[in-house]
Amino acid sequence: MNETTRTPAAAEQAAGHPDDIARRVVSRCRQLGLGQDEVAARAGMSPRYLGQLLDFGPGFDPGAVFRLARVLGVSRADLVEGRADAPPGRAPGAARARMLRLTEQECWDRLGTHGVGRLALPGERFPLVLPVNYTVDGTTVAYRTADFGAAAAAVGDGVAFEVDRIDEHRSSGWSVLLGGRAERVQDPEAERRLVELAVGEPWAGGHRTLWIRVVPESVTGRVVGPAGGRGGGGRGGGGGGA
Template sequence: MTKHQQDAGAQAAMRRRITERCDQLGISREDLAAKAGMAPPYLSYLTETAPGFDPAGLLRVAAALGLSYQELTEGRADAAPGQQGRVARPALVRLTEEECWERLGGHGVGRIALPDAEGPTVVPVNYLVDGHTVVYRTAPDAVGACAAGDPLSFQADRVDEQLRNGWSVLLVGTAERPTPPEAAALDDRADQGRPWVGPARQLWIRVRPHRVTGRRIGTVDPSGHLA
């Protein structure tokens, strides 16, 4: 069996686990997407790709289902005798809009998602926070070179190495083209000693959000305390 076949089999098994867990909880895929803080098309896209593509997104799905990351992606192992119900479980906590912007900080690496006839196109980008918007720089002929008014989403997240906790922030909005003076100021910010991947002094796109949501991912210990 090739690696591609193994990956396809693992993804199919994970989708079955999601369906079975949704049936157990009495929720739809749309309900699950809402609990995980993502659009239903992105949830479908996420479960069709390798787990390494967006582990934070999968962790949010797992937490929304009351499963650990490993239980979602690899299957549930039997707990040791006497330990049933005493294992720490992941939990999702909603972030306020202010907490979302605090976690985004001033700059970092995130993803933009653009609508496509066959599903969302997701592209990694370096970003800057500019007021209560996010901006990124791209080439005029690149996938991310949106026209003003185009719908798009932006996501950034951080998860620890053990996939035990972290956060994820999602912006849903429309694209804007900064004015030449604004773009020049953004170029200066991007060039002030920060590593930057992508074309210099070309095209900036602003994500003007009309919805800002976020989740903090923690664990609930056997006594019921959220970490």
């Protein structure tokens, strides 16, 4: 069958590969904090049928795909074809939105799911804010940089470290802010531990062997989203420092 004679079902199958759709469903379930069995029940199907739907793609049961998209809070086109996210902050706020404070443990739980944050440190004329890959080690975060790099904070510098997650589609998200002091890691055993904890190499590349630890004196966080949920969930990989 050539391109001009392809049936509508075949064309849709090409637009939305089952593997891609399955990944979107799994990712969205994690964002919403829902199990796939619960999602299946809300969409009026059994978990086994949901598995078949993900295996065979949107042409298998278009009506079931529509119900699944509605339960996941996305459009059918977004589920089948994917979507290019708009720049953050352009979507309208959620209806009946509310903001809650995170406990310190909830802050650390969220810090452990991500690998890129923003470091604020003193500058010559004004504070510098730099994105860095990071690793969580107990109740501290650490990152790698070059000995004389812009992120090479001096021992004792007052610094802040921020990580956030935004769900543009749901107009929700969370942020965690640490305030504390910078320490340079010079103990070989501590360096080896951080290397083992790191998931990847610094994105910026280059020779970055200096580990700097942020020892927090305060840990605060907020979550904003629709009333009735904690908002802005989702898990990601840990980082390797930059």
